[in-house]
Amino acid sequence: MSKVKCALIGSGNIGTDLLYKLKRSEVLEPVWMVGIDPDSEGLARAKEMGLKTTAEGVDGLLPHVIADGVQVAFDATSAYVHKENSDKLNAKGVFMVDLTPAAIGPLCVPPVNLNDLENTMNVNMISCAGQATIPIVYGVSRVQSVEYAEIIASLASLSIGPGTRANLDEFTYTTSNAVCEVGGARKGKALCIINPAEPPMIMRNTIYCMTDEDPDETAITESLHEMIGLVQKYVPGYRLVNGPVFEGRKVGVFMEVAGLGDYLPTYAGNLDIMTAAACRTAEMYGEKILSGELKLVAEAV
């Protein structure tokens, strides 16, 4: 079966980890890696793995898009430059998967809404914390209405690159918004803590939901275990550590995300849950591209 050719924009932690996931895909084939630093480790790895590379940013890729048949691009740079990257690539008929918190396209958490996504030219993966926590919020909100949901993500310092560090406000806004829009809570809040402990701590996520009525403990517990199972299909290290803890109307769930150790060691589950979700989402669109259901059209020049 022919595969859909992809480009990765951003050669940092997320882009490089994603490269490993794409290499294993049966639908997608990574052919280009785009960076801005010629000495970046990510670009060197991509080259070794047989990809074409450029350190000239998206502009270095654009002249080759048509000739090399690139149909899908992943942006793992920064919320500040995403729109420009997306506009340029969309104009060439390239479908964009956004791994920055820019969130200009529909938000996607695969086990929650992958099958409901419309045909679009840009889809957003929210944030690592969003991918790790929204399935839990949804697991509660599909049982009974949630007035407020709050998520706390603790991440190992070594797993957080400069792009994420420069986007903490966007991370907060995008994740809070997605907790409502995708998770189903009426109000949402996201907190993020970067911990430098040695050895590095595995990504942890705590999810609190305030239900409108007293929580149905049995139904919520069952719903949560089902959601966790769905996430484990693409992130095997997604694990319930403690909870659900019921205290009045508050439901507390304490999760851990261990990664596969593709690029960074297993503590960096935040990379895996983001890249695995992006890969799964892109595969769904890739299948639509291959079947002709999603038609990509370049703007006339």
Added chain:
Amino acid sequence: MNDSSLKGRRVLCHDMCLRDGMHAKREQISTDQMVAFAKAMDAAGVPMIQVSHGAGLGGNSLQHGFAPHSNEEYWDAVAPVLTNTVMSVLLIPGLGTMDELRSAYDHGVRSVHVATHSTEADTSPQHIACGRELGMDTSGFLMMAHLNTHAGLAEEAKKMESYGAQTVYVTDSAGYMLPEDVTAYVSALRDVLDDKTEIGFHGHNNMGMGIANSIAAVRAGASRIDCSVAGLGAGAGNTPLEAFVAVCERMGIITDCDMFALMDMAEDLVFPMMDHIVRIDRSSLTLGYAGVYSTFLLHANRLGKKYGIPPRDILLELGRKRMIGGQEDMIEDTALTMLKEREAAQQPAA
């Protein structure tokens, strides 16, 4: 060096009782209490007071507790009663945002502590720049400083200076440091920072070192000291302002604060409103001993009771796991895991 060498040195006292003190009150301070405190401190010549939720901007949450009022409501109540005192706020990137900082400015806040963990200064450049663009007195605030090396902390301080911070703080969030540690950290910063950049020290009294550490900081070159009237703050409290001012008077350090007015405020206003007397008890002393974030105190006490585990055991475990400020959710998680382990240990072997 003898004490007389500090004679004539100027120190800016920055009061924390309406921010760090919120932690000691489970975030429950009323606007009336805030106004009364602010008036008293303004009259006593305290140059800066921090006013907000205990966790600063964005602090209202299940993680950190909900205050009865928004930060904006507190600022609107306090700002009109201040004549000379400047109002400040705390901003921890990842929790608070630049939009909230702009709102703080609109409501009369003119100084900000932009806080990161002691090794993560590079999460603060946008927020420090934003404070400067607003024309605010902008400090970088390196929390849990004891978890970085002296040289490492100096490197992080240098980054904050490069982002535009006018002051960089050595923040002893756990009340872990001894005076010689403070001397070493502040000296390391003084060695690398520009002469124009001020150094601040923010202490907690968990090991009974609040005053001694603050004086050590001044001696090593700090010119801003965070204190709190009656020590109202997380853990065993901050450096008590009235006592610090008294020590400064004796040493000839100039603070411009009215010592007797602050003593009266401590006695007449602050102590009567404490829910528990903020002091060195077995839990707060454990914070200092084990190097744990002071705000964890009341959470550990509450959850220790809920799960039947001594709070001291929970705090020691959190110290061992190197949990840092903002990870309050991990207190319940740790208690639950300890409970499972203890129950398992009581089962007979299969």
